[in-house]
Amino acid sequence: MSEFEPKIVAYCCDFCAFAAADLAGAMRLQYPPNVRIIRLPCTGKVDAIHLMKAFEQGADGVFVAGCLEGQCHYLEGNLRARKRVAYAKRLLAEVQIEPERIDMFNLSSAMGGRFAEIVKEMTQRIKEMGPANTDRRQQPVES
Amino acid sequence: MIVADRKPLEEILDSIKDYKKIMLMGCGGCVTICFSGGVKAVELLASQIKIARKKQGKPIEIIECTPERQCEFEFIDAFKKDLESAEAVLSIACGVGVQTMSERHEDTITIPGQNTKFMGYPVEHALWEERCAGCGNCVLEWTGGICPIARCAKKLLNGPCGGSSNGVCEVDKDTDCVWQLIYDRLKKLNKLENLMVVRQPKDWRTSTDAGQRRVKFEEAML
Ligand code: SF4
Ligand code: SF4
Numbered sequence: 001m002s003e004f005e006p007k008i009v010a011y012c013c014d015f016c017a018f019a020a021a022d023l024a025g026a027m028r029l030q031y032p033p034n035v036r037i038i039r040l041p042c043t044g045k046v047d048a049i050h051l052m053k054a055f056e057q058g059a060d061g062v063f064v065a066g067c068l069e070g071q072c073h074y075l076e077g078n079l080r081a082r083k084r085v086a087y088a089k090r091l092l093a094e095v096q097i098e099p100e101r102i103d104m105f106n107l108s109s110a111m112g113g114r115f116a117e118i119v120k121e122m123t124q125r126i127k128e129m130g131p132a133n134t135d136r137r138q139q140p141v142e143s
Numbered sequence: 144m145i146v147a148d149r150k151p152l153e154e155i156l157d158s159i160k161d162y163k164k165i166m167l168m169g170c171g172g173c174v175t176i177c178f179s180g181g182v183k184a185v186e187l188l189a190s191q192i193k194i195a196r197k198k199q200g201k202p203i204e205i206i207e208c209t210p211e212r213q214c215e216f217e218f219i220d221a222f223k224k225d226l227e228s229a230e231a232v233l234s235i236a237c238g239v240g241v242q243t244m245s246e247r248h249e250d251t252i253t254i255p256g257q258n259t260k261f262m263g264y265p266v267e268h269a270l271w272e273e274r275c276a277g278c279g280n281c282v283l284e285w286t287g288g289i290c291p292i293a294r295c296a297k298k299l300l301n302g303p304c305g306g307s308s309n310g311v312c313e314v315d316k317d318t319d320c321v322w323q324l325i326y327d328r329l330k331k332l333n334k335l336e337n338l339m340v341v342r343q344p345k346d347w348r349t350s351t352d353a354g355q356r357r358v359k360f361e362e363a364m365l
Contacts, residue, residue: 049183052190056197091187094152095195134194 006060006126008035010119011050011081013043015073016109017065023112031116032123042066043104044077051088051102055134061126062088065105065118078106097132100125144173144264145237146271147180147257149188156195158254159233162203166229167192167256168222168244169209170236177271179257180235182209188235188256213240216247226251261293279349279356285337287328292345294321300342 012018018039024031040046043066054062064085066078082104089099103122107114149155159165167189174180189205196203206225210218213236226232226248234241235256244253261273276293282300283290292298296314302322306313310323329335347353 047183049186049190052187052194056190056194091191095191096198097194134197 004127004131006034006123006131007058008061008063008119008122008126009054009059010035010037011040011043011046011062011064012037013066013078014039014041016067016071016107016111017105017115019109020065020107020111020115023109024116025112027112029112029116031119034123034126035119042072042074042077043081044072044074046081046084048084048087048091051085052091055092055097055101055132058132058134060101060129060132061122062102063105063118063122064103065107065115068106068108071108097134098129101129101132144176144262145239145259146177146261146263146273147174147235147237147259149179149184149235149257150255152191152195155188155233155256156192159192159203159231162230163201164204164206164229166206166208166222166226166232168213168219168232168234168236168240169207170213170234170240171209172212172214172236174236174240174257175209177265178269180237184235185209214243216243219244219247263293277350278345278347280346285334285340286325287332287334287337289321289325289328291321291325294319294324298345300345 010017012021018037021037043064046064051062051064064081066072066081069078072078085102085104088102092102093099105118107118167185169175169180169182169185171181174184175182178184185207189207192203192205206229208222208225210221212218213234229251232244232248232251232253233256234244234253236244237257238255238259241253241255260271262275262277263271263273266272273293275290278292282292291300291302295302296312297304299322302325303320304313304322307320307323310320312318312320326335326338329337349356
């Protein structure tokens, strides 16, 4: 059997993490291709339902990446996102999905290397945990 | 407002385990304000249920809807059509909403997804406390606007009891002794004489002791 390649969704703030991802590319840094980035005007836009929908539609891991704390362009967007990530962790635990499958990271637009590291770290973590098994297509058919 | 708290997910999943298509109905009234039953709560619960059922290999279809209020026929009737294809309704309104749906749709079962707790208000953001027990004969006039029925564990009318200590109730160290609060308030209002009257036992027939209660507003009746 081929190695499990997790699907990871990253909600990235336009000002920092998204720019950092761009920089990582410009720096020709290598990182696993498992991540699908969703660009947001601010991580404050992330609601628990967005995080849940990713899992509902088959993601194995999700992370939110916003500006360093205290440096949000909208002052508190990233602090709100942190709370919502914590809320989603609780909702996931209720459906027996490991809360570690979702996380929040903070970085600046200059941290291209850190972005690559985060992607590696998350991909490794989810690979070790295996599939989240929320995608119907991966399900064994009930007899 | 009515405050309700969502049932544990496990209990909800068990109550809908036999169905493949349900309607999940929230309420735009009180339970939206206490975060447990509004549009967002419906979306999140639907997502949790769908994930849990996919994991079990028994996917479920969910029709999501949130009427303005679930406790009036006019509002729930708007979803009659959508209901036709559902095997059951999971309601996250208060118990009144659940029963309004049950009575309106006798052939479809409406399952409660919430534990309805009390009538109260948010004392701070996202924290609600009980304030009225609907006793049917309000005493707030002589208690300085503080309810001993809803807030005293013993429902005393001539409190406090001997368990009141430094303003705290003996039943729970995080709860104020409501009779201390009443005393302090009446003192501020210069109405301590209210406490010199020995109150007679309350007639609980105006409360839930005489069964189903009813309120009529003659002039507005059709
Ligand atoms: S159904 Fe219950 S929660 Fe909704 S408006 Fe009516 S009383 Fe309030
Ligand atoms: S005295 Fe009765 S009606 Fe008045 S607030 Fe208390 S429980 Fe409600």
